[in-house]
Amino acid sequence: MKPLREIGPGLRTGLGILFFVIFFGAWAVATLGGFVPKTFLADPITMVRSGWALLAEQGFATDIGFTVWRVVGGFVAAAIVAVPLGVAMGAYKPVEAFFEPFVSFARYLPASAFIPLLILWAGIGEAEKLALIFIGSFFQLVLMVAVQVGATRRDLVEAAYTLGANDWGIVKRVLIPYSAPQISETLRLVLGWAWTYVIVAELIGASNGIGHMITDSQALLATDQIIFGIITIGVIGLVSDVAFKRANRALFGWAAL
Amino acid sequence: MSTLSIQRVGRTFPGLQGAAPTLALQPTDLDVRHNDFITILGPSGCGKSTLLRIVAGLDAPSTGQVLLDGAPVAGPGADRGMVFQSYTLFPWLTVRQNICFGLREKGMPAAEQAEIAARFIAEVGLSGFEGHYPKQLSGGMQQRVALARALANDPKILLLDEPFGALDNQTRALMQELLLSIWELHRKTVLFVTHDIDEAIFMANRCVVFSARPGRIKNELAIDLPYPRHYTVKTTPRFSELKAVVTEDIRAETLRAVEMEKS
Numbered sequence: 001m002k003p004l005r006e007i008g009p010g011l012r013t014g015l016g017i018l019f020f021v022i023f024f025g026a027w028a029v030a031t032l033g034g035f036v037p038k039t040f041l042a043d044p045i046t047m048v049r050s051g052w053a054l055l056a057e058q059g060f061a062t063d064i065g066f067t068v069w070r071v072v073g074g075f076v077a078a079a080i081v082a083v084p085l086g087v088a089m090g091a092y093k094p095v096e097a098f099f100e101p102f103v104s105f106a107r108y109l110p111a112s113a114f115i116p117l118l119i120l121w122a123g124i125g126e127a128e129k130l131a132l133i134f135i136g137s138f139f140q141l142v143l144m145v146a147v148q149v150g151a152t153r154r155d156l157v158e159a160a161y162t163l164g165a166n167d168w169g170i171v172k173r174v175l176i177p178y179s180a181p182q183i184s185e186t187l188r189l190v191l192g193w194a195w196t197y198v199i200v201a202e203l204i205g206a207s208n209g210i211g212h213m214i215t216d217s218q219a220l221l222a223t224d225q226i227i228f229g230i231i232t233i234g235v236i237g238l239v240s241d242v243a244f245k246r247a248n249r250a251l252f253g254w255a256a257l
Numbered sequence: 258m259s260t261l262s263i264q265r266v267g268r269t270f271p272g273l274q275g276a277a278p279t280l281a282l283q284p285t286d287l288d289v290r291h292n293d294f295i296t297i298l299g300p301s302g303c304g305k306s307t308l309l310r311i312v313a314g315l316d317a318p319s320t321g322q323v324l325l326d327g328a329p330v331a332g333p334g335a336d337r338g339m340v341f342q343s344y345t346l347f348p349w350l351t352v353r354q355n356i357c358f359g360l361r362e363k364g365m366p367a368a369e370q371a372e373i374a375a376r377f378i379a380e381v382g383l384s385g386f387e388g389h390y391p392k393q394l395s396g397g398m399q400q401r402v403a404l405a406r407a408l409a410n411d412p413k414i415l416l417l418d419e420p421f422g423a424l425d426n427q428t429r430a431l432m433q434e435l436l437l438s439i440w441e442l443h444r445k446t447v448l449f450v451t452h453d454i455d456e457a458i459f460m461a462n463r464c465v466v467f468s469a470r471p472g473r474i475k476n477e478l479a480i481d482l483p484y485p486r487h488y489t490v491k492t493t494p495r496f497s498e499l500k501a502v503v504t505e506d507i508r509a510e511t512l513r514a515v516e517m518e519k520s
Binding site: 155158159161162163165166169174178252 | 315333335337338341343345348349358359362363406407416
């Protein structure tokens with residue numbers, strides 16, 4: 001194989017699907033063939049069946065709805081504050097000097113370790129889950145946006161100055177449009193992390209949501225349901241990822257030229 | 258009458274990590290008259306771009322001052338248009354939007370912007386490419402848009418920092434003719450930095466030769482070739498004479514620069 005040589009779209013899709021086929025095939029052989037006890041790992045057919053039962057009879061759709069709402073709610077709230085702050089930090093060095101050390105510190109605080117505190121402060125309701133997603137996404141977003149805005153090509157900034165742009169014009173018409181595609185890419189990435197936080201939030205002190213279903217199933221040794229829950233998250237993540245990529249391409253076509 | 262007056266302008270860059278500061282530009286005087294096309298020629302690293310950046314207001318002089326129509330230059334502004342060596346079109350804007358950038362900043366009505374943009378797009382020969390993005394254009398086309406963008410703003414003086422430096426020879430020659438024809442038409446005051454001798458003589462009415470670092474003006478020649486100039490002027494005896502003089506100057510400086518690098 002030649003390094004870096006491109007392959008056709010058909011082959012690319014085919015190979016991608018092939019992995020899923022092998023993965024599910026190996027799983028089916030291991031479980032249906034009796035190599036792994038049912039208690040530890042359910043087989044794919046049972047998984048699909050109990051998944052259907054979950055959706056049709058046990059109101060799993062409501063759980064999915066709650067989880068999606070928590071992720072999106074917490075993430076959007078974080079983005080609304082983090083993106084403007086990140087832009088301000090990237091554009092103005094005093095703002096960066098003021099916030100950056102704290103944000104860098106806060107970024108390493110494990111979001112899940114805040115759960116006990118958040119439960120004390122906000123109880124086990126929605127506010128606690130949203131706050132956890134917020135904490136998990138906010139600091140990462142701020143820092144990455146600040147770096148991207150700060151990395152705007154200096155010659156473009158200088159060109160804008162020689163065209164008569166004032167300081168605010170530089171921010172509005174150079175820094176923001178230049179880094180917009182990368183900011184959007186960062187949002188996509190951090191949304192993926194928000195999905196991991198929401199499950200952690202729902203494992204503790206929740207009465208609904210995908211994570212709650214997974215803990216309940218553990219008590220019942222229902223590995224089929226656990227796996228179905230995990231796969232559901234994966235599928236939702238994949239769908240939102242593709243949607244984000246599509247939106248990026250539609251909004252920032254110039255960046256892909 | 259001088260449009261631009263460069264008075265004792267020098268620039269010293271502070272040394273990094275305790276190193277001795279670098280003198281990039283010795284105090285320099287230069288008077289640019291209205292409608293002058295001045296080329297600044299010098300070996301690389303001689304401080305010629307530094308001088309141009311100071312005139313643009315993108316860098317501050319360590320000594321001296323720059324006066325534009327008698328008023329001191331304190332920072333960058335729309336009255337001094339600039340074309341850079343690197344491609345500085347805004348990649349998220351189309352050709353037309355790039356050209357309108359400065360006009361929009363001035364708050365000009367959209368209809369008027371469009372009219373001016375169309376005129377300059379035609380002037381640099383890019384009609385039909387209005388809706389293209391910079392990445393869809395060749396290097397030469399991008400620099401033509403950059404030129405149109407600077408001209409559309411109607412600056413008092415046009416500053417060009419090796420704008421054709423990254424282009425191949427043939428494209429470069431065509432760009433020189435284009436710029437010259439635009440200058441003959443609009444009679445803009447131009448300050449053009451280059452290290453290409455032919456380019457410096459072909460377009461200028463005055464050619465300023467810089468010494469090796471620390472830069473200073475070593476020689477100043479009036480280029481007495483008549484305008485309008487055709488590219489065939491490059492094969493005339495007078496052009497060769499001027500080129501011989503400038504080549505000697507530059508060669509001596511380049512040798513000095515190489516010697517300095519060794520020591």
